[in-house]
Structures are given as structure tokens and as C-alpha cells.
Amino acid sequence: MSATPAYDLLAAGNLRLHHLGHLGAMAHWDQETHMPTRGAAARGAALAELAALLHRMHTEPALRERIERAEQEPLDDLQRANLREIRREWQIANVLPESLVQARSLAASRCEHAWRAQRHANDWEGFAENFADVLRIARQEADLLSQHQSVSKYDALIDRFEPGMTGAELDRLFGDLKQWLPPLILRVREHQARDTVVAPVGPFAASRQAALCERIARLLGFDFEAGRLDVSTHPFTGGAPEDVRLTTRYREDDFQQSLMGTVHETGHGCYEQNRPRELLGQPVSQARSMAIHESQSLAFEMQIGRSFAFAHLLAPLLAEAFGSQPAFEATNVHRLLTRVRAGLIRVDADELTYPAHVILRYEIERALIEGEIEIADIPALWDEKMMALLSLDTRGNFRDGPLQDVHWPSGMFGYFPCYTLGAMYAAQWTAVLLDLRPTLHEPLALVHGDLAQVFDWLRENIWSQGSRWTTAELAIRASGETLNPAHFRAHLERRYLA
């Protein structure tokens, strides 16, 4: 007989959850990519049923005793880390009643589905009606979780995506960023005004963009034998680690959106494909947190994807895909990829203005969850903050304002900060990498195949570690320190003012 019978039972239960989660992830991917409109209600019901089933399995009464017994068993370090994560998931699941979990899934499916047409129609009022349900349920959830964890309501929601992170810490990090970012944006814009940038001349056929995106994803290490790239309204990485589903979207007047979107999602995809295989199905194999996940997508999109070296790698591929033109000369490609221009859309934002979009959403959603503001207050706050942070007038433009992201319609409050935390971590990883491998500084390094060195470092330090360590421990092991935003600032100043 095994010396760890309770732990073994827990591990077997987690494997069952993993298999059912796999089907849910595929149904969700299909919902976003291929499902016809009239399938929406049935799919929403099916996913809500599955969410309820998974919740029942997560809250089985026998689990409490099983976890307590497993804690007394002779486990090795990895099993102990797994048990810590099992207990964490179990605690979160047990705070929420099944009826709330099911209602949350239904409200999110309904709101998100309607949101696609409402966004297109600039229909804020219509959206606000469905969104009221999503917010009401999120507030209930935040209330229950916060009572259980003795933290603020918003902190309880961030914890689902970024364990250990708090609103107070975000205020500190983002408060500092708000001081130095707007003047830096102005200085960079002045600095860049001297450069001539040749605009690419389209159209860029979607089929050619798709072929280029696939080629780049392959080059960046994505395994197409264990994943796909498709089209969705809002790009995401889904599926399961054994079968990762990336999505992007194509505009024939602009290839950069699909290309850099694909580079971003490929970073997420490589993390998923390289999680510890022997532990799949166990919570310890999961990605550490969403900020660490975004640190991978942003390491790809921002640190690698907008480097001079990458522009050199990309230039001939662009000419091959769309025909030669002056815009595809390497220096010009680099200028295109690093041009700073305040815009309305977060996912299209450049590296420098992106954090402003995140800070704005963080401030609004935190106040919304804490009950300091209501849905009707969002548009005016949005206008005010866009003007203050990026000097942009957004009045009346809901489509390119608060209706632009999928996060709120689907109830993902607490996610947005992870993007900027991820950008900070990505700069921290890159600083370590450049210390270890100074040749990566050279403009032609990537063309000569040095990407492998980057992937090796990420695989060893991040991907293969799953959730073995807390986020702070992971950061210390990889870089010798916890999150240090100074690396992000230094990176931006070096890249944009040098």
C-alpha cells in the first residue's frame, strides 16, 4: 500500500478535474472562434452545467478530511507544493455556493455574447443592462471571498489571478508609474519626431498575414503539432497544455495588429506547452499566475518582438509575405514597431502608452467592485482618465472606450493589473538574460539563432517551474529579487531615448 493514500486520492481527483476542464476549454475556444450565433444560448447553458459540476467536485465534503490527512503524510517537496495549491483552490471553491458559480457562468456568457454586437453598435445602454448582472454577481463573489480571507473586496478578486498581490501594492507600483510615465511619453514623442518613418503600403491579404503569423509563431518555438492558430474577435490563448489554441484577428490595412498579437499569444502558448509534463493535471503544474503569464507574452511581444534584432529578423520575412517596399527595410521596421502614439485601443497600444490603459481600468474596476461607483459612472470616469493620462478625447465613443475589452463583460475583474505587472516582470527577466548572454544585445543575434538561448532560460526558470514556488519565490530564484519595477523604467528609457 502507498505511504500517501490521502494524497494519491487527491491527485487522482485533480486528474479528473483536468480532463473535464480540457473539454470546457475546447468548448470555450469553439464558442469564440467557430460557433454560429444561434448556438450561443445552448453553449452558455452547457458551460454553466460543466462549471457547476466542476464546482461540485471541488467542494466534495470528503476533501476537507482528505487534505488534512495528506498534510500528515510523508510527501516530497513537489508533492507538498502541490498540496499547498490543492488547498488554495479548495478554499476558494468552498467559499462560493454552486448557485453563484452557475449564475456567474450564465451571466458572463450572456453579457459577453451580446457585447460583441453592442460594441459594434456603440450601444452603451444595452450593454449596461446585461453588465448589471455580471457586476452584481462579481460583487457577491468579492464579498464572500473577502470575508473569508479578511482582505478588501477587490484584493479578493485579484488574488484569483495574482495570488498575494493587493490593491495597496498596486497603488504603490502604479502610483510611481503615474509620476514618471506621462513625462517620459512626451520626451519620447519629441525624440521620435526627428525620425522619418515610412508607412507600409497595403492592402495586406489576410491569407498572407495568416501564413506569416504561423511562420513567426513556429520560429518563436510554438509547436503546431500540439496547437493551432485561429481567428477570434478578441485574441486569446486557450485550450489545454497538450493542445494549445491561439487566436488572432486580421485587418487588411494593417499587418502589425495580427503579427504582434500572434507574437504575444505565442508567448502565452509556449508557457502552456512547456509546463511540467509529468505533473499535468495537478495544480502544481499550472502557470504560476497571470502576471507571470503576461510576463511571457510580453517578453515575446515587447522585449523580443520590438527589439532591433527582431526587426532585422522580420524585415526579409515581410518582404517575402507582402512584396518588397521601402517600409520593410530593417531600421524602418524597428521604427514602426517602437513608434509611440497615444491611441484609444489597449491591445493596439505601444509599449510606452500601454500601462496608462491598464492604470485607468484598474482604478475604475477597483472602485466598481468596492461599491464606490456604479456602472452609470464609468463613461465619465473613462473620459476624464483618458484625458489626464493620454490627452485623448473619448466622449460618446463607447466602442473604443469602456466597451473595447472582453474582461468586464466576462466578469474578469482583477485581471487588468496583471498586464503591467507582467511587463515589469518581463523587463526583469530580460535584464538577467542580458547579463548572462551579452551577445543578445547585438542587432543580428536573433537572426543567428540566439533565440534558443532565450527559450532555454525561460524554460528552465519559468515554464518548467509551474506553480512549485510562490510568485515571490519564483522571481527570487529566477532573478535574485522580488518584483523590481526599476528594470521596466530602465528598459523603456534605454530603448526609447537612446
Ligand SMILES: [Zn+2]
Ligand atoms: Zn496576454
